[in-house]
Amino acid sequence: MVAPVGCAKLLNCKPVYAPLTLIALLFEAACGYPQWLYRALGHPVSWIGRLITWCESVWNGTQYSFEQRRFNGLMALVVCLSATLIASLACVLIADRLLPHPLNVVIVGIVASAFIAQRSLYQHVEAVADALESEGIESGRRAVAMIVGRDTTSLDEHAVSRAAIESLSENFSDGIVAPTFWLLIAGLPGVAAYKTINTADSMIGHKSDRYLAFGWAAARLDDIVNLPASRLSGLLIAAAAFLLPQMNGRDALQAIARDAGQHRSPNAGWPEAAMAGALGLKLAGPRIYDGLTVPDHWMGQGRAEANAVDIRRALQVYRIACVIQAVAIAVLAIAMNVWI
Numbered sequence: 001m002v003a004p005v006g007c008a009k010l011l012n013c014k015p016v017y018a019p020l021t022l023i024a025l026l027f028e029a030a031c032g033y034p035q036w037l038y039r040a041l042g043h044p045v046s047w048i049g050r051l052i053t054w055c056e057s058v059w060n061g062t063q064y065s066f067e068q069r070r071f072n073g074l075m076a077l078v079v080c081l082s083a084t085l086i087a088s089l090a091c092v093l094i095a096d097r098l099l100p101h102p103l104n105v106v107i108v109g110i111v112a113s114a115f116i117a118q119r120s121l122y123q124h125v126e127a128v129a130d131a132l133e134s135e136g137i138e139s140g141r142r143a144v145a146m147i148v149g150r151d152t153t154s155l156d157e158h159a160v161s162r163a164a165i166e167s168l169s170e171n172f173s174d175g176i177v178a179p180t181f182w183l184l185i186a187g188l189p190g191v192a193a194y195k196t197i198n199t200a201d202s203m204i205g206h207k208s209d210r211y212l213a214f215g216w217a218a219a220r221l222d223d224i225v226n227l228p229a230s231r232l233s234g235l236l237i238a239a240a241a242f243l244l245p246q247m248n249g250r251d252a253l254q255a256i257a258r259d260a261g262q263h264r265s266p267n268a269g270w271p272e273a274a275m276a277g278a279l280g281l282k283l284a285g286p287r288i289y290d291g292l293t294v295p296d297h298w299m300g301q302g303r304a305e306a307n308a309v310d311i312r313r314a315l316q317v318y319r320i321a322c323v324i325q326a327v328a329i330a331v332l333a334i335a336m337n338v339w340i
Contacts, residue, residue: 018333019102021184023109024116025326032119044114044192048199051080056204060214073204073214077221080196088192108188115183115191117175118322121168122315128164129311132157140308147171150287161306165314166283169237169271172318174198177236178229180325197221226267233321234260234270240320241278247317252277255300262297269299276300278317279310 033043055076060069091111095104124147131139140160145152147167155163178198183191197218204211205219234256242249255277256270263269263284276283280302286295298304 017184017187017190018329018336020105020109020112020187021180022326022329022333023106024112024183025118025180025322025329027110028113028116029118029322029326031113032123033114045195045199048080048084048196049203051083052076052200052203055079056214060204060210066213069213070216074217076214077197077200077217080200081193084192084196085189088189092188112183112188112191115179115195117171117179121171121175122318125164125168125311125318126315128160129308129315132160132308132311157307158305161308161311162281162283162285162304163287164311165275165279165281165306166272168311168314168318169233169275169283170265170268172237172321173230173233173267173271174226176322177233177325178226180329181229181232182225184329194225197225223266230267230270234274236321236324237271237274237278237317239324240317241274243320243324244316247278247313248280249278251280251300259297259299263299264294264296273299275314275317276302279306279313281306281310 059072059076064072092108095108098104099107124143128140128143128147131143137157137160140157141152141155144155144160144163144167148163150163152160152163179191179194182194186193200218201215201222203218204215205222206212206215234252238249238252238256240249241247241252252274255273259273259276260269263272269284272283275281276299280300282298282300282302282304284296284299285304286293
Protein backbone atom coordinates (compact mmCIF):
# COMPACT_ATOMS: atom_id res chain seq x y z
CA MET A 1 0.00 0.00 0.00
CA VAL A 2 1.27 3.42 -0.88
CA ALA A 3 1.98 5.76 1.99
CA PRO A 4 0.22 9.15 1.75
CA VAL A 5 2.05 11.68 -0.37
CA GLY A 6 1.79 14.43 2.25
CA CYS A 7 4.47 16.49 3.91
CA ALA A 8 4.91 14.04 6.78
CA LYS A 9 6.10 11.39 4.37
CA LEU A 10 8.78 13.42 2.60
CA LEU A 11 11.55 11.71 4.58
CA ASN A 12 10.28 8.19 3.95
CA CYS A 13 13.21 6.29 2.41
CA LYS A 14 10.98 4.00 0.34
CA PRO A 15 10.25 5.14 -3.23
CA VAL A 16 6.67 6.11 -2.31
CA TYR A 17 6.39 8.33 -5.36
CA ALA A 18 6.59 5.58 -8.00
CA PRO A 19 2.78 5.31 -8.42
CA LEU A 20 2.48 9.09 -8.40
CA THR A 21 5.15 9.33 -11.09
CA LEU A 22 3.53 6.67 -13.25
CA ILE A 23 0.17 8.42 -13.03
CA ALA A 24 1.80 11.68 -14.11
CA LEU A 25 3.57 10.05 -17.06
CA LEU A 26 0.46 8.22 -18.29
CA PHE A 27 -1.84 11.23 -17.91
CA GLU A 28 0.55 13.56 -19.71
CA ALA A 29 1.16 11.07 -22.52
CA ALA A 30 -2.58 10.65 -23.03
CA CYS A 31 -3.81 14.21 -22.49
CA GLY A 32 -0.89 16.61 -22.38
CA TYR A 33 -1.68 19.94 -20.73
CA PRO A 34 -5.31 20.77 -21.58
CA GLN A 35 -5.67 23.81 -23.83
CA TRP A 36 -8.77 25.01 -22.01
CA LEU A 37 -6.79 25.06 -18.76
CA TYR A 38 -3.92 26.89 -20.42
CA ARG A 39 -6.29 29.53 -21.78
CA ALA A 40 -7.93 29.92 -18.37
CA LEU A 41 -4.95 29.82 -16.02
CA GLY A 42 -1.76 29.62 -18.06
CA HIS A 43 0.89 27.02 -17.22
CA PRO A 44 2.95 26.50 -14.04
CA VAL A 45 6.15 27.05 -16.00
CA SER A 46 4.83 30.39 -17.29
CA TRP A 47 4.03 31.39 -13.69
CA ILE A 48 7.59 30.54 -12.70
CA GLY A 49 8.85 32.47 -15.72
CA ARG A 50 6.97 35.60 -14.71
CA LEU A 51 8.51 35.47 -11.22
CA ILE A 52 11.99 35.05 -12.69
CA THR A 53 11.37 37.98 -15.04
CA TRP A 54 10.30 40.17 -12.12
CA CYS A 55 13.37 39.22 -10.07
CA GLU A 56 15.64 39.93 -13.03
CA SER A 57 14.07 43.33 -13.68
CA VAL A 58 14.55 44.37 -10.05
CA TRP A 59 17.96 42.85 -9.20
CA ASN A 60 19.94 42.78 -12.45
CA GLY A 61 20.31 46.51 -13.08
CA THR A 62 23.47 48.12 -14.38
CA GLN A 63 23.84 50.00 -11.09
CA TYR A 64 25.03 46.77 -9.48
CA SER A 65 28.59 45.45 -9.72
CA PHE A 66 29.37 42.08 -11.31
CA GLU A 67 29.77 40.45 -7.89
CA GLN A 68 26.56 42.01 -6.58
CA ARG A 69 24.59 40.85 -9.63
CA ARG A 70 25.91 37.33 -9.17
CA PHE A 71 24.77 37.38 -5.54
CA ASN A 72 21.43 38.88 -6.60
CA GLY A 73 20.98 36.05 -9.09
CA LEU A 74 21.53 33.52 -6.34
CA MET A 75 18.98 35.29 -4.13
CA ALA A 76 16.51 35.41 -7.02
CA LEU A 77 16.86 31.66 -7.43
CA VAL A 78 16.26 31.18 -3.70
CA VAL A 79 13.13 33.34 -3.88
CA CYS A 80 11.76 31.43 -6.88
CA LEU A 81 12.52 28.03 -5.34
CA SER A 82 10.94 29.06 -2.04
CA ALA A 83 7.77 30.20 -3.78
CA THR A 84 7.57 27.01 -5.82
CA LEU A 85 8.18 24.73 -2.85
CA ILE A 86 5.58 26.49 -0.71
CA ALA A 87 2.97 26.25 -3.48
CA SER A 88 3.68 22.58 -4.25
CA LEU A 89 3.75 21.55 -0.58
CA ALA A 90 0.45 23.36 -0.06
CA CYS A 91 -1.04 21.47 -3.00
CA VAL A 92 0.08 18.14 -1.56
CA LEU A 93 -1.18 18.97 1.92
CA ILE A 94 -4.58 20.10 0.65
CA ALA A 95 -4.96 16.91 -1.42
CA ASP A 96 -4.07 14.77 1.60
CA ARG A 97 -6.46 16.58 3.90
CA LEU A 98 -9.46 16.82 1.59
CA LEU A 99 -9.26 13.65 -0.52
CA PRO A 100 -9.29 9.97 0.44
CA HIS A 101 -6.43 7.71 -0.51
CA PRO A 102 -5.71 6.80 -3.32
CA LEU A 103 -7.64 9.67 -4.94
CA ASN A 104 -5.15 12.11 -3.43
CA VAL A 105 -2.32 10.32 -5.23
CA VAL A 106 -4.19 10.48 -8.54
CA ILE A 107 -4.94 14.19 -8.24
CA VAL A 108 -1.39 15.11 -7.24
CA GLY A 109 -0.12 12.93 -10.10
CA ILE A 110 -2.29 14.84 -12.56
CA VAL A 111 -0.99 18.14 -11.17
CA ALA A 112 2.60 16.86 -11.46
CA SER A 113 2.01 15.91 -15.11
CA ALA A 114 2.15 19.63 -15.95
CA PHE A 115 5.92 19.52 -15.38
CA ILE A 116 6.50 16.68 -17.89
CA ALA A 117 6.49 17.29 -21.65
CA GLN A 118 6.33 13.93 -23.45
CA ARG A 119 3.36 14.78 -25.64
CA SER A 120 4.21 18.40 -26.44
CA LEU A 121 7.83 17.58 -27.28
CA TYR A 122 6.69 14.88 -29.69
CA GLN A 123 4.22 17.25 -31.34
CA HIS A 124 6.74 20.07 -31.77
CA VAL A 125 9.39 17.83 -33.30
CA GLU A 126 6.88 16.01 -35.50
CA ALA A 127 5.77 19.43 -36.79
CA VAL A 128 9.27 19.99 -38.20
CA ALA A 129 9.12 16.74 -40.18
CA ASP A 130 5.61 17.58 -41.39
CA ALA A 131 6.71 21.05 -42.48
CA LEU A 132 9.74 19.80 -44.39
CA GLU A 133 7.74 17.12 -46.18
CA SER A 134 4.68 19.18 -47.04
CA GLU A 135 5.84 22.79 -47.40
CA GLY A 136 9.61 22.78 -47.81
CA ILE A 137 12.62 24.37 -46.21
CA GLU A 138 11.15 27.76 -45.24
CA SER A 139 8.34 26.13 -43.32
CA GLY A 140 10.82 23.71 -41.77
CA ARG A 141 12.96 26.61 -40.57
CA ARG A 142 9.96 28.26 -38.95
CA ALA A 143 8.92 25.03 -37.25
CA VAL A 144 12.37 24.25 -35.87
CA ALA A 145 12.78 27.84 -34.66
CA MET A 146 10.00 27.05 -32.17
CA ILE A 147 12.18 24.51 -30.35
CA VAL A 148 15.79 25.70 -30.73
CA GLY A 149 17.61 28.85 -29.70
CA ARG A 150 19.96 29.07 -32.65
CA ASP A 151 19.64 31.16 -35.80
CA THR A 152 17.61 29.08 -38.27
CA THR A 153 17.43 31.50 -41.22
CA SER A 154 20.37 30.00 -43.09
CA LEU A 155 19.84 26.32 -42.22
CA ASP A 156 19.42 23.87 -45.08
CA GLU A 157 17.24 20.75 -44.89
CA HIS A 158 20.00 18.67 -43.29
CA ALA A 159 20.75 21.28 -40.63
CA VAL A 160 17.06 21.78 -39.84
CA SER A 161 16.62 18.02 -39.46
CA ARG A 162 19.69 17.71 -37.24
CA ALA A 163 18.50 20.62 -35.10
CA ALA A 164 15.11 18.96 -34.59
CA ILE A 165 16.71 15.64 -33.62
CA GLU A 166 19.19 17.36 -31.30
CA SER A 167 16.35 19.25 -29.61
CA LEU A 168 14.37 16.02 -29.24
CA SER A 169 17.37 14.30 -27.66
CA GLU A 170 18.31 17.08 -25.25
CA ASN A 171 14.72 17.81 -24.26
CA PHE A 172 14.09 14.11 -23.68
CA SER A 173 16.62 14.51 -20.88
CA ASP A 174 15.59 17.81 -19.31
CA GLY A 175 11.92 17.79 -20.32
CA ILE A 176 11.00 14.18 -19.54
CA VAL A 177 13.67 12.11 -17.78
CA ALA A 178 14.87 14.79 -15.36
CA PRO A 179 11.41 15.86 -14.11
CA THR A 180 10.45 12.19 -13.89
CA PHE A 181 13.58 11.46 -11.84
CA TRP A 182 12.95 14.27 -9.37
CA LEU A 183 9.24 13.45 -9.14
CA LEU A 184 10.12 9.84 -8.40
CA ILE A 185 12.49 10.62 -5.53
CA ALA A 186 10.96 13.80 -4.09
CA GLY A 187 7.33 13.98 -5.20
CA LEU A 188 5.58 17.11 -6.42
CA PRO A 189 7.91 19.50 -4.54
CA GLY A 190 10.91 17.79 -6.14
CA VAL A 191 9.67 18.11 -9.71
CA ALA A 192 8.45 21.68 -9.14
CA ALA A 193 11.85 22.68 -7.73
CA TYR A 194 13.63 21.03 -10.66
CA LYS A 195 11.44 22.83 -13.18
CA THR A 196 12.11 26.15 -11.45
CA ILE A 197 15.87 25.63 -11.79
CA ASN A 198 15.58 24.47 -15.38
CA THR A 199 13.34 27.39 -16.35
CA ALA A 200 15.69 29.86 -14.70
CA ASP A 201 18.62 28.40 -16.64
CA SER A 202 16.75 28.66 -19.94
CA MET A 203 15.83 32.29 -19.25
CA ILE A 204 18.90 33.76 -17.55
CA GLY A 205 21.61 31.08 -17.65
CA HIS A 206 23.36 32.55 -20.69
CA LYS A 207 26.91 33.79 -21.14
CA SER A 208 25.83 37.17 -22.46
CA ASP A 209 26.84 40.47 -20.89
CA ARG A 210 23.39 40.82 -19.37
CA TYR A 211 23.17 37.37 -17.79
CA LEU A 212 26.74 36.19 -17.23
CA ALA A 213 26.69 37.28 -13.58
CA PHE A 214 22.99 37.19 -12.74
CA GLY A 215 22.39 33.76 -14.30
CA TRP A 216 25.52 32.11 -12.93
CA ALA A 217 23.81 30.31 -10.03
CA ALA A 218 20.93 29.09 -12.21
CA ALA A 219 23.29 27.72 -14.87
CA ARG A 220 25.54 25.93 -12.37
CA LEU A 221 22.66 24.42 -10.41
CA ASP A 222 20.93 23.31 -13.60
CA ASP A 223 24.06 21.41 -14.63
CA ILE A 224 24.02 19.60 -11.29
CA VAL A 225 20.35 18.65 -11.13
CA ASN A 226 20.39 17.43 -14.75
CA LEU A 227 23.46 15.24 -14.34
CA PRO A 228 21.74 11.97 -13.30
CA ALA A 229 18.92 12.33 -15.84
CA SER A 230 21.27 13.04 -18.74
CA ARG A 231 23.05 9.73 -18.12
CA LEU A 232 19.77 7.89 -17.74
CA SER A 233 18.38 9.44 -20.92
CA GLY A 234 21.37 8.28 -22.94
CA LEU A 235 20.93 4.74 -21.65
CA LEU A 236 17.17 4.81 -22.32
CA ILE A 237 17.77 5.89 -25.92
CA ALA A 238 20.34 3.12 -26.35
CA ALA A 239 17.93 0.58 -24.84
CA ALA A 240 15.20 1.70 -27.23
CA ALA A 241 17.60 1.33 -30.16
CA PHE A 242 18.31 -2.26 -29.16
CA LEU A 243 14.58 -3.01 -29.36
CA LEU A 244 13.95 -1.41 -32.74
CA PRO A 245 14.85 -2.82 -36.15
CA GLN A 246 17.20 -0.70 -38.27
CA MET A 247 18.43 1.11 -35.14
CA ASN A 248 21.80 0.41 -33.55
CA GLY A 249 21.96 0.16 -29.77
CA ARG A 250 25.60 -0.86 -29.78
CA ASP A 251 26.62 2.22 -31.77
CA ALA A 252 24.54 4.34 -29.40
CA LEU A 253 26.56 3.08 -26.43
CA GLN A 254 29.83 3.51 -28.30
CA ALA A 255 28.92 7.07 -29.26
CA ILE A 256 28.17 7.88 -25.61
CA ALA A 257 31.53 6.52 -24.49
CA ARG A 258 33.45 8.23 -27.29
CA ASP A 259 31.67 11.56 -27.81
CA ALA A 260 29.46 12.58 -24.88
CA GLY A 261 32.32 14.05 -22.88
CA GLN A 262 33.37 16.23 -25.84
CA HIS A 263 30.10 18.17 -25.92
CA ARG A 264 30.16 21.80 -24.78
CA SER A 265 27.41 20.90 -22.30
CA PRO A 266 28.23 18.53 -19.42
CA ASN A 267 24.84 16.86 -19.89
CA ALA A 268 23.46 17.29 -23.42
CA GLY A 269 26.17 15.13 -24.96
CA TRP A 270 24.76 11.93 -23.46
CA PRO A 271 21.34 11.88 -25.15
CA GLU A 272 22.62 13.53 -28.33
CA ALA A 273 25.48 11.05 -28.73
CA ALA A 274 23.14 8.16 -28.00
CA MET A 275 20.63 9.32 -30.61
CA ALA A 276 23.36 9.94 -33.17
CA GLY A 277 24.73 6.43 -32.72
CA ALA A 278 21.28 4.86 -32.76
CA LEU A 279 20.35 6.55 -36.05
CA GLY A 280 23.78 6.41 -37.73
CA LEU A 281 24.04 10.21 -37.85
CA LYS A 282 26.31 13.06 -36.87
CA LEU A 283 24.67 15.53 -34.49
CA ALA A 284 25.71 18.73 -32.70
CA GLY A 285 28.83 20.23 -34.28
CA PRO A 286 29.20 23.99 -34.96
CA ARG A 287 26.04 26.09 -34.88
CA ILE A 288 25.04 29.78 -34.91
CA TYR A 289 23.68 31.64 -31.87
CA ASP A 290 22.96 35.38 -31.96
CA GLY A 291 24.94 35.74 -35.18
CA LEU A 292 28.04 34.03 -33.77
CA THR A 293 29.31 30.58 -34.72
CA VAL A 294 29.66 28.41 -31.62
CA PRO A 295 32.16 25.56 -32.10
CA ASP A 296 31.27 22.13 -30.83
CA HIS A 297 32.33 18.54 -31.41
CA TRP A 298 30.26 16.22 -33.53
CA MET A 299 28.31 13.50 -31.76
CA GLY A 300 28.40 10.23 -33.68
CA GLN A 301 30.35 9.13 -36.74
CA GLY A 302 27.54 8.63 -39.23
CA ARG A 303 26.24 10.88 -41.97
CA ALA A 304 25.47 14.55 -41.42
CA GLU A 305 22.84 14.60 -44.20
CA ALA A 306 19.79 14.11 -42.00
CA ASN A 307 16.26 14.58 -43.35
CA ALA A 308 12.61 14.37 -42.34
CA VAL A 309 12.71 10.57 -42.43
CA ASP A 310 15.46 10.67 -39.81
CA ILE A 311 13.34 12.95 -37.64
CA ARG A 312 10.58 10.36 -37.72
CA ARG A 313 13.08 7.59 -36.91
CA ALA A 314 14.26 9.64 -33.92
CA LEU A 315 10.66 10.06 -32.79
CA GLN A 316 10.25 6.30 -32.94
CA VAL A 317 13.27 5.86 -30.66
CA TYR A 318 11.88 8.56 -28.38
CA ARG A 319 8.49 6.83 -28.05
CA ILE A 320 10.06 3.51 -27.10
CA ALA A 321 12.43 5.20 -24.63
CA CYS A 322 9.42 6.83 -22.93
CA VAL A 323 7.69 3.44 -22.72
CA ILE A 324 10.80 1.83 -21.23
CA GLN A 325 10.96 4.54 -18.58
CA ALA A 326 7.30 4.09 -17.63
CA VAL A 327 7.62 0.30 -17.47
CA ALA A 328 10.72 0.58 -15.28
CA ILE A 329 8.85 2.80 -12.82
CA ALA A 330 5.90 0.39 -12.73
CA VAL A 331 8.26 -2.51 -12.04
CA LEU A 332 9.94 -0.48 -9.29
CA ALA A 333 6.58 0.25 -7.66
CA ILE A 334 5.61 -3.42 -7.67
CA ALA A 335 9.06 -4.64 -6.55
CA MET A 336 9.15 -2.23 -3.59
CA ASN A 337 5.52 -2.97 -2.65
CA VAL A 338 4.46 0.62 -3.02
CA TRP A 339 1.64 0.12 -5.52
CA ILE A 340 -1.65 1.87 -4.94
